[in-house]
Amino acid sequence: MKKGFTLIELLVAVIIMTLLVTMAVPLYEKTVEKSRAAEARSLLKKIADSKLRLLSSMELETFVGHVPSAFTANSLDVKTPGTVSGSGSNATLRTDAFTYRFFPAGNADLVCCSRNAGDTAGVAFWYDITKASGGDFYCTGGAEKCSVYGMASSGTTSCH
Numbered sequence: 001m002k003k004g005f006t007l008i009e010l011l012v013a014v015i016i017m018t019l020l021v022t023m024a025v026p027l028y029e030k031t032v033e034k035s036r037a038a039e040a041r042s043l044l045k046k047i048a049d050s051k052l053r054l055l056s057s058m059e060l061e062t063f064v065g066h067v068p069s070a071f072t073a074n075s076l077d078v079k080t081p082g083t084v085s086g087s088g089s090n091a092t093l094r095t096d097a098f099t100y101r102f103f104p105a106g107n108a109d110l111v112c113c114s115r116n117a118g119d120t121a122g123v124a125f126w127y128d129i130t131k132a133s134g135g136d137f138y139c140t141g142g143a144e145k146c147s148v149y150g151m152a153s154s155g156t157t158s159c160h
Contacts, residue, residue, distance in 0.1 A: 030148060033120060036097045037149040040113050041137055043080070044127040047093075047102060047111045050076035052129060076102070101159055114159035120145045124159035 005013075054075060055061075082095035093100040098113040114124040123141035138154035139146035146153040 033118070033148050034150060036115075037125065037151075040098050040100075040125050041127070043100065044111050044113060044125060044137070046078045047076060047080070047100065048127050048129040050078040051102065051111065053077060099159070112159035114141075120148055123149070125149075125151075126154075126159070 054077075080093050080100075082093050084091075084093050086092050088103065091102040093102075094116075097116060099116055100111065100113040102111055110126055110128055112124050112126045115121050120141070123139065123145045126138050126140065128136045128138070137151070139149060139151040140154055140159075143153040
């Protein structure tokens with residue numbers, strides 16, 4: 001009696017393993033993207049809260065029409081990863097995954113970020129900090145791309 005596996009048994013085992021890996025990789029990639037989105041939304045909320053504190057210290061109700069050119073992202077009291085650049089309405093933060101805008105053009109009471117690369121490049125997350133909204137997130141960039149993050153698309157507005 002010989003011990004060991006036949007060539008057929010080894011081939012079947014390799015085929016089964018290949019099938020399992022090909023099914024697991026897309027699920028893993030979706031999980032990673034959802035994690036990135038959660039991180040982005042968390043940072044957007046922190047930035048928005050910091051903007052509200054800055055707004056209060058300036059004794060203003062809204063940033064619309066009042067974005068000071070001297071304002072920089074470093075004026076915010078939140079620690080941010082990545083590279084901060086610009087001032088006023090051009091204040092941005094760039095990380096590996098997203099680019100954040102503190103005062104998106106025409107929407108000073110919003111904060112947004114857009115995905116830098118990958119299949120979901122260009123997808124933007126917005127956080128509305130106006131008192132009327134009570135703080136709402138929304139996604140733009142197409143229903144298919146937003147659905148990867150578990151969010152419904154709210155239009156096609158760009159964050160840049």
